[in-house]
Amino acid sequence: MDTAKVPVSVYAEMTPNPTVLKFVANKPLVSVDSVEFRNIEEAQPSPLATKLFHFPFVKEVFISSNYVAISKYDIVEWDEVTLELRELIRDFLAEGGIVLNEAALKAKEEEASEETSEAQSGYIHPEEKAKEDWDAIDTKIVSLLEEYVKPAVANDGGNIKFLNHKDGVVSVLLQGACSGCPSSTATLKQGIEAMLQNFLPGQIKAVQAVNG
Secondary structure, eight states: OOOOOOOOOEEEEEOSSTTEEEEEESSOOOSSSEEEESSTTTTTTOHHHHHHTTSTTEEEEEEESSEEEEEEOTTSOHHHHHHHHHHHHHHHHHTTOOSOOHHHHHHHHHHHHHOSSOOSOSSSOTTOOOGGGOOHHHHHHHHHIIIIIHHHHHHTTEEEEEEEEETTEEEEEEEETTTTOTTHHHIIIIIIIHHHHHHSTTTOOEEEETTO
């Protein structure tokens, strides 16, 4: 049997958020939609994210289908560290490293859901409405976000996650490059809010990001 491996390539790509750089691979990284880690403790289910957090300038790590988006502190410039990060990610993938242990991730999520405080876990947001509790409007909002918004923000190294809809106000969580991005407010108001109001006339008053 031919066991030759396909060479792994990784390239760096700027995002609209100057503090976030996107590292794109030529292979799938995770089978889940996306996962975000805000510190090395949260990153336990991801050996790759754990290695990245050993760099003192790494603030957050966001992993999606074929890329890793890294948020940094302002103690370094990207041109000082991009090559080192790119090579670390490429070598990790080339050596067959596990990007995400999904069993460990699920265990963390279950542990977080059982906690009564808002706590230290970033896996389940305290304002996130359980899927089984969605009503018809919630389902429609999520469908519209999936079709019209997620592909665009994914191209920019980010993600948007529906949290809840209450009294006409839609709350979302911005992740990856979208979190803290200078243009995120304009995107919410001029893009997402207008789109939802167009498809759901009279039902959406506003869209707000709980983290921006």
